[in-house]
Amino acid sequence: MIDRPVLILSALGRCLPLALSLFALMGKPVQAGETAKALWFPDQPNAPRYAWSSAPCEACERIEPYPGWRLMAEMAGLRDIHFLIAADEDSGSAYSAAPNVLVLAPSALRLDTCQQAFVVGHEIAHLAQRHFDEDARLLSALSGKAAGWTRNGERAMGLLDGNIALAFRMSQHWRWQEREADWLGALLAAEVYGCTLEEGALPYLRAAEGYGGGIAAAHDPGARRAEFLDAFAESARRLAFHAYYFER
Ligand SMILES: [Zn+2]
Numbered sequence: 001m002i003d004r005p006v007l008i009l010s011a012l013g014r015c016l017p018l019a020l021s022l023f024a025l026m027g028k029p030v031q032a033g034e035t036a037k038a039l040w041f042p043d044q045p046n047a048p049r050y051a052w053s054s055a056p057c058e059a060c061e062r063i064e065p066y067p068g069w070r071l072m073a074e075m076a077g078l079r080d081i082h083f084l085i086a087a088d089e090d091s092g093s094a095y096s097a098a099p100n101v102l103v104l105a106p107s108a109l110r111l112d113t114c115q116q117a118f119v120v121g122h123e124i125a126h127l128a129q130r131h132f133d134e135d136a137r138l139l140s141a142l143s144g145k146a147a148g149w150t151r152n153g154e155r156a157m158g159l160l161d162g163n164i165a166l167a168f169r170m171s172q173h174w175r176w177q178e179r180e181a182d183w184l185g186a187l188l189a190a191e192v193y194g195c196t197l198e199e200g201a202l203p204y205l206r207a208a209e210g211y212g213g214g215i216a217a218a219h220d221p222g223a224r225r226a227e228f229l230d231a232f233a234e235s236a237r238r239l240a241f242h243a244y245y246f247e248r
Contacts, residue, residue: 037077038191041184044077044128050136050153056097060084063104069120072188076128085109093208096123098132098153114200115207117193121185129184131177132157135170142169174218182225183232190236194243197236202226 065083073081084103093108102123108116126132136156140149143159143166150156160166186201193200205222219225 036074038075038188040187041076042129045130045134047130047133047137048148048151049130050098050133050151050156052098052132052153054097054099054101056084056095056101056103057086057091059087060103061087068117068192069124071192072117072121073124073128075188075191076124076184078124078128081124081127094119094123096126098127099130100127102127111204114189114193114195115204117189117195118185118200118204121188121192122181123185124188125181125184126177129177129180131181134173134177138170138173139166142166171218175220178219178225179228182229186229186232186236187239190239191243194240195236196240197229197233199240201229201236205229 061084063083063085065081069083073079078100080100082101084101086103086105089105089107091103092105093111094102094104096102102120104120108119111119132153136153139159140147140156145159160170182201186195186197189195189200190197205226208222220228
């Protein structure tokens with residue numbers, strides 16, 4: 001027989017982590033005009049940075065971001081993102097370019113609010129986590145370069161030129177980056193737009209099924225991305241619930 005104090009302690013032991021995690025997920029309420037990184041969003045990696053010249057596409061045009069996009073960027077710890085619209089769909093619905101450029105294809109502007117928030121959040125996550133620096137560092141290491149052989153990002157990325165073996169070695173790493181951008185982007189969309197996975201990320205990934213294959217692919221198929229995201233469904237639901245009741 002278990003006595004009552006033990007039962008109470010046992011119940012507390014189960015409930016306290018849940019309450020703490022809920023608090024951590026919600027983060028600090030943001031007042032009008034205030035900018036704040038979300039408590040749950042990871043800090044930028046504390047690693048050497050590369051210099052990037054950032055010339056993503058000549059045919060792109062600057063666009064004024066929706067306030068929600070800006071808020072998602074601020075929640076990821078970024079204030080200075082340039083939003084561009086591409087002239088065509090050749091590079092997919094969206095991509096990011098180091099160090100602070102986010103490019104959307106015309107089709108991304110036609111997505112419904114939650115799918116669009118997921119797409120934009122995903123690219124913000126790539127920029128906030130400085131995945132481009134991670135690529136430059138890993139490419140250098142895999143190529144046997146001495147630490148600090150260059151701080152020029154494009155020069156480090158040039159190691160990939162014509163080196164399909166290196167691209168294969170990088171592809172697993174790129175897939176992990178995509179997963180990270182997926183879950184962070186989905187939670188940004190939940191926090192700012194009140195979008196659950198079922199409303200934003202999952203229908204987008206279902207529609208994007210088939211995109212991203214090929215040799216040394218950076219993306220898993222949409223179904224596998226959706227499966228990975230399932231672990232974050234409850235977190236997104238809680239953030240979306242919070243956004244719904246504490247409108248920003
Ligand atoms: Zn991505």
